[in-house]
Amino acid sequence: MVENIKKYKIGQRRFGTINWVGAWTLYQKEVLRFLIVWIQTIFSPLTSSLLFLLVLSLAIGSDRGNVLGVPFINFLAPGLIAMQVIQQSFAHSSSTFMIGKIQGNIVDLLYAPLSAAEITLSISLASVTRSFMVATITILVFILIMDFEIKHFFTLILFTFLSSFILGNIGIISGLWAEKFDHQASVTNFVIVPLSFLSGTFYSIEKLPIYLQVISQGNPFFYMIDGFRYCFIGKADGSISAGIVYLSILSFLSWLAAYILFKKGYKIRS
Numbered sequence: 034m035v036e037n038i039k040k041y042k043i044g045q046r047r048f049g050t051i052n053w054v055g056a057w058t059l060y061q062k063e064v065l066r067f068l069i070v071w072i073q074t075i076f077s078p079l080t081s082s083l084l085f086l087l088v089l090s091l092a093i094g095s096d097r098g099n100v101l102g103v104p105f106i107n108f109l110a111p112g113l114i115a116m117q118v119i120q121q122s123f124a125h126s127s128s129t130f131m132i133g134k135i136q137g138n139i140v141d142l143l144y145a146p147l148s149a150a151e152i153t154l155s156i157s158l159a160s161v162t163r164s165f166m167v168a169t170i171t172i173l174v175f176i177l178i179m180d181f182e183i184k185h186f187f188t189l190i191l192f193t194f195l196s197s198f199i200l201g202n203i204g205i206i207s208g209l210w211a212e213k214f215d216h217q218a219s220v221t222n223f224v225i226v227p228l229s230f231l232s233g234t235f236y237s238i239e240k241l242p243i244y245l246q247v248i249s250q251g252n253p254f255f256y257m258i259d260g261f262r263y264c265f266i267g268k269a270d271g272s273i274s275a276g277i278v279y280l281s282i283l284s285f286l287s288w289l290a291a292y293i294l295f296k297k298g299y300k301i302r303s
Contacts, residue, residue: 063159130208149296160201202287
């Protein structure tokens with residue numbers, strides 16, 4: 034006993050620089066958390082995308098001319114996929130902390146032998162996994178029901194990862210900030226959803242006045258959706274290279290903010 038006390042000091046890590054086993058376990062736990070309720074987390078986003086596609090195609094699809102050189106429905110579909118990627122990633126990570134604080138089991142994270150970096154990365158990557166699953170299933174269904182194909186596969190992987198990772202980190206920040214579900218809903222309703230709709234999901238920004246085009250190009254959601262659209266129709270409103278650089282920088286900054294806030298115990302420690 035005395036030898037163990039001398040060998041291991043209180044607060045000293047015994048797992049090396051990175052606790053791979055602990056981080057992997059937390060990641061698995063987060064993935065299982067959304068797979069258990071797969072109808073809500075996987076099937077529901079697919080249903081929403083199909084309803085949007087059906088309603089808009091019946092309402093204006095045949096009357097609307099080509100957009101960026103392709104039929105309106107082909108223009109719309111990638112935006113719907115991107116919108117679900119954005120929303121599902123945010124929903125997962127934010128609910129992890131929101132539910133943890135409400136139910137009191139946030140202490141499981143605080144007392145786990147994991148660093149703040151390991152915890153935030155594990156949860157963000159679980160959010161990424163959820164978004165990839167939703168995107169994959171939605172793409173497969175769209176391919177079956179319409180003339181739809183992937184033209185830039187690896188670029189699609191990159192934009193899916195960057196978009197979902199950013200929103201996973203923002204979800205962590207939101208979950209830490211929110212004190213009740215009303216606060217969480219306000220972020221979704223007044224930030225995430227409006228930015229998704231105002232970033233070119235249903236229209237090309239080339240139709241907007243010049244000053245609104247400039248404003249839109251400052252919106253990170255625009256680059257996410259524009260990048261997705263490029264991967265399927267081969268055309269984009271903005272610069273794909275600029276979008277990748279912008280989203281890469283934002284990925285790091287958003288994770289850094291989530292890491293710092295969690296490490297300081299923002300709104301989770303008295």
